[in-house]
Amino acid sequence: xxxxxxxxxxxxxxxxxxxxxxxxxxxxxxxxxxxxxxxxxxxxxxxxxxxxxxxxxxxxxxxxxxxxxxxxxxxxxxxxxxxxxxxxxxxxxxxxxxxxxxxxxxxxxxxxxxxxxxxxxxxxxxxxxxxxxxxxxxxxxxxxxxxxxxxxxxxxxxxxxxxxxxxxxxxxxxxxxxxxxxxxxxxxxxxxxxxxxxxxxxxxxxxxxxxxxxxxxxxxxxxxxxxxxxxxxxxxxxxxxxxxxxxxxxxxxxxxxxxxxxx
Numbered sequence: 001x002x003x004x005x006x007x008x009x010x011x012x013x014x015x016x017x018x019x020x021x022x023x024x025x026x027x028x029x030x031x032x033x034x035x036x037x038x039x040x041x042x043x044x045x046x047x048x049x050x051x052x053x054x055x056x057x058x059x060x061x062x063x064x065x066x067x068x069x070x071x072x073x074x075x076x077x078x079x080x081x082x083x084x085x086x087x088x089x090x091x092x093x094x095x096x097x098x099x100x101x102x103x104x105x106x107x108x109x110x111x112x113x114x115x116x117x118x119x120x121x122x123x124x125x126x127x128x129x130x131x132x133x134x135x136x137x138x139x140x141x142x143x144x145x146x147x148x149x150x151x152x153x154x155x156x157x158x159x160x161x162x163x164x165x166x167x168x169x170x171x172x173x174x175x176x177x178x179x180x181x182x183x184x185x186x187x188x189x190x191x192x193x194x195x196x197x198x199x200x201x202x203x204x205x206x207x208x209x210x211x212x213x214x215x216x217x218x219x220x221x222x223x224x225x226x227x228x229x230x231x232x233x234x235x236x237x238x239x240x241x242x243x244x245x246x247x248x249x250x251x252x253x254x255x256x257x258x259x260x261x262x263x
Contacts, residue, residue, distance in 0.1 A: 002027040003102060004254035005146040005220055007202075011035040011058075011066065014248055015043055017241050018068075019050055021252055025238070028070050029097055031104035033148045035064030042066070055093065063090040065104050065147075073097045080131050088127075094135070100228070100259070101135065105147040110168030118168055121150070125177035132184040136225075139185025142259070143225040148250065150219055151178040156197040157218040169219055187229035189222045189255045194235060201237055202250045211242055222255045231257045 004027040008014040011032065022030060035042065035058045047054040053071055057078045058064030065078070075096035079089035093104045108124050111117040136143055152170040155161035164170050182188075190199075200216025207215055222235060235255040242251040 001029075001098070001100065001257045001259055002254055003029045003031070003144055003146060003222065003257070004252055005031045005033070005104070005148075005222060006252045007033040007106070007148040007220060007248060007250035009034050009036070009248040009250065011037055011064070012041070012043060013246060015046060017244055017247075019046065021238070021241060022050065022052060022068065025252075025254060027068075027254060029095065029102050030068040031093070031102065031146045032066040032068065033064070033104070033106035034062075035066050036061055037064060055095065057089050057093065059087065059090050063087070063106060065090060065093045065106055067093050067095050067102070067104055069095065069097055071097070075101075080127050081134070082127055082130065088124075091124075092128075092131075098259075100142045100144065103132075103135070103143065103145045103147075105145065105149060107148065107150045109150045110174070113166060113168060113171065113173075118173075121168065122173060122177050125174075125181050129181045129184065132181065139226050141225055142228050143186075144228055144255075145186055145223045146221065146253075148219060149178065149221050151175065151221075152217050152219055153178055154191075157200075159200070159215040159217070169217070182223065185225055186223035187226060189224050189229060189232050189235045190218070190253065192229070192232065192235065193255075194237070199237060201253055203242060205249050211239075220250055220253050222253055224255075224257075228257055228259075231259050233258055 056066035073095040077094040108121040110121040201220035202217045203210040233256045238252045
């Protein structure tokens, strides 16, 4: 099974890029973040026309998550399931496909360290930890957590840790919040197969020649439960879409798993 994640930064702007990538890489599940479109305007028919099932929940201008699958999943749920007062339905999607639970998240960015939005981000990670505890016993099952998590937990996850630290996506508070969530039992599949520095998933539009100079960040993640981690075979970043004429500031990340059917 191949699972992938991509912060598209507007589904309508990046639709051709996504459909081209789906055709070339044939994932079983593609998780999308920042679709930035209300549900009535989501281009669902384009996906159906190309043979893909898609589930989505969005809002105007901000946020929005979607999951593209080869076939209709057994389960489709949105939100953290604890009230959704913060519109978490446009930040989290859960699907179950062939017994695999995929959780697609777009974690809040945080704006600035002294802002209410950063406090909200830390609280969102806390709520996410509770969500995984409810989803499955810690470390059990076939669970994969993907998405734009807006955290670079290691020094090698940014092009210059000393210069950037502290940042809302690279500081001790957010790293601790992420690690607490990861402690459910998640294994970092990205770093299992890409342990070297310089492997990034995001290059800031605002920095001139950020891609060419590889001044990037790893804030898009694929993490898996121990059972799934043992079944993993590879994880890669496809930088090519970031070179498109109208690219997202992120690119695609994907991982492969060899799964045996459960008896």
